[in-house]
Amino acid sequence: MPALWISHAQVIDPASRRNAVGDLFVRDGLVVPSLSAAERKRAKKIEAGGLVACPGLVDIHVHFREPGQTHKESIGTGTRAAAAGGFTTVVCMPNTAPPADNAGTIQFIKDAAARDAVVRVYPTGCITVGRSGQALAPFGSLKRAGVVALTDDGDCVQSNELMRRAAEYARMFDLPIMDHCQDQSMTAGAVMNEGVMSTRLGLRGWTNAAEDLVVARNAILSGYTGAHIHLQHISSAGAVEIIRRAKADGLRITAEASPHHFALTDDALASYDTAFKMNPPLRTEADRKAIIAGLRDGTLDCIATDHAPHTNYEKDREFDSAPFGVIGLETALAVSLEVLVRQNRFSIPRVVDLLTRRPASIVGLRAGTLAVGAPADICLFDPKGRWTYDAKAGFSKSSNSPWHGQTLTGKVRLTVVGGRIVFDGARIV
């Protein structure tokens, strides 16, 4: 593996407080302070003037559908989509078939990743057996098998008592609990946000309260047990406010926001396009603004895509019958730059932080930094590069994206994992 010399890039590494034009050197898979003259001669040199070099992006919320639903995505295709989007580390949700509620399934995922993945893949395990919300999964053996967090994502643990025990028990293993906050008694049959749009469209609505209640529940249980509870894909203004207060109280709560929730609102559903159907649903402009404010003041800790692939034939249905979920790995960076940097005046280092160091720290991963000695996971992107996203020509096996056909600004030029180029701006290497 040749050494890498990325020259004249805007190197942005929030973890080491670096933000300056300069060179980035990689040897033996690690970031190094410099290369000798002889090494420079042999190194692969990349002229990166005008480009940003930042740590490889980290997504702590993806669905790669393996095992069991590889018609939608696989670890091979999912990690290719990740690499094309500048991501070098992903955390997989355990709602596979069978669910990843046992060490054997975790081992299967790790084997598949070792065989097929082009970026780093970390598995999570279920909170409850079969994700059925009835009995605790074996956290101890899941931890030994290598999970970095526990979650029933896609479902939410409905029993407060079981959630309390899960939090208490997970604490012993120092594993965060990630919760998909949804009171399911309030969302039966619901397919979109409850409000003016659901009234107009005649679709069954799902109130913010269904999220807010569980967010509050989790804050209370985190306070009671001392466990770290991470709140997934926050979509509601009320939830942002509850989290803000919980953090002010010093609770061990973290939270993520997904690009679609800070970029879009339920107005996008006017034509019943199922590419905009996801769980939690797109909400109102007030919610969208609150999420952006939450990312700005640190109430929301990171950006996570909730990359949720479904095939065309599954999504191409009447709105009520289509599954929830959209893909996001290939567009997350561009959408974040557009909405947060250009529309809302976040700095680029701030957005990079939300996509690297902060998500890595939530699950305790050694990722998200370009500090000397760190694994050379690098994303090189052109913040002004304009491109048109054709989801059908993308790297994910599925194309259920709200941004299909749109022109985006912010193009990944190179993705490096452990010092090796895995994406060269056009194809997987």
Added chain:
Amino acid sequence: MPWTRRHLLTLEELSLAEMEQIHSIAAVFKRALQRGVKKVPALRGRTVVNLFLEPSTRTRLAFEMAAKRLSADVISFDAAHSSTTKGETLRDTAQNIQALNVDMIVLRHAASGSPLYLSKILNIPVINAGDGAHEHPTQGLLDTFTMKEHLGSLRGRKVAILGDVLFSRVARSNIYALSKMGATVILVGPSTLVPHWFTELGVEVSHDLKSALADAEVVMLLRIQHERQVSSHFPSLGEYTSMFGLNKARAAWLNPKAIIMHPGPINRGVEIDSDLADGPRSVILEQVTNGIAVRMAVLYLCSGGSPERIPDGSD
């Protein structure tokens, strides 16, 4: 004015002029229906498929009757005996029907937005015969047609829509039609079934029956739809009736000339007392009759029929 639409999907997207055009053609067909020979040759040689994937009596029969009166061939499709019970998707079902070279599909479906969805897939006109809780455009057209027969212009008229508005496609279509026609619409019922969101559609929301009915010239009752209420929206039918059921005493709050409407099917004794439903102010069966002429007009226009030269059988 030329008619430019191939599909009839919603009244939200229809202009006042388009609705009035449908009404005027419906009036022509209504006269034709009152003659001895009721058939007109407007759609001779065409085939209309009624794709009804949700139970329906009135609407299906009225569409079938309308197509037959227009001399079209009609195939009515019964969900219970179809491949949809074997898991065939709406897309596949509809594409198969189109492959039979039919000329038009009339769709009733429980999923809101499904007629729009089909209209994007198929090359033939799609007529919405009710989609979920979204719209029921021909019902809105026949209701306003019936109101105009009794009241003339609807401008400034007070119309109270009473009952299960939340789940009602009939209410939504009527809201759009009546608003464009200048009527004042007030929705009334329990707060769980008439949520405040509706005010954003430009209508009034009330939970007080007496003030809502006061001087109304039309009261439109909606059926309490037990089958759509997944969670409890009100304590019991008895409590509903005690608070919002229309009876003689409450009907006295209406304008003395007010008409009483209901899209059917009626829950007698729940949303309306029998003697009112069958009484002189009730136009419920007129609505059914008008449903044929209005649907004839819709089928005729959307199949490319000329708004000027209507083959009404009189020549």
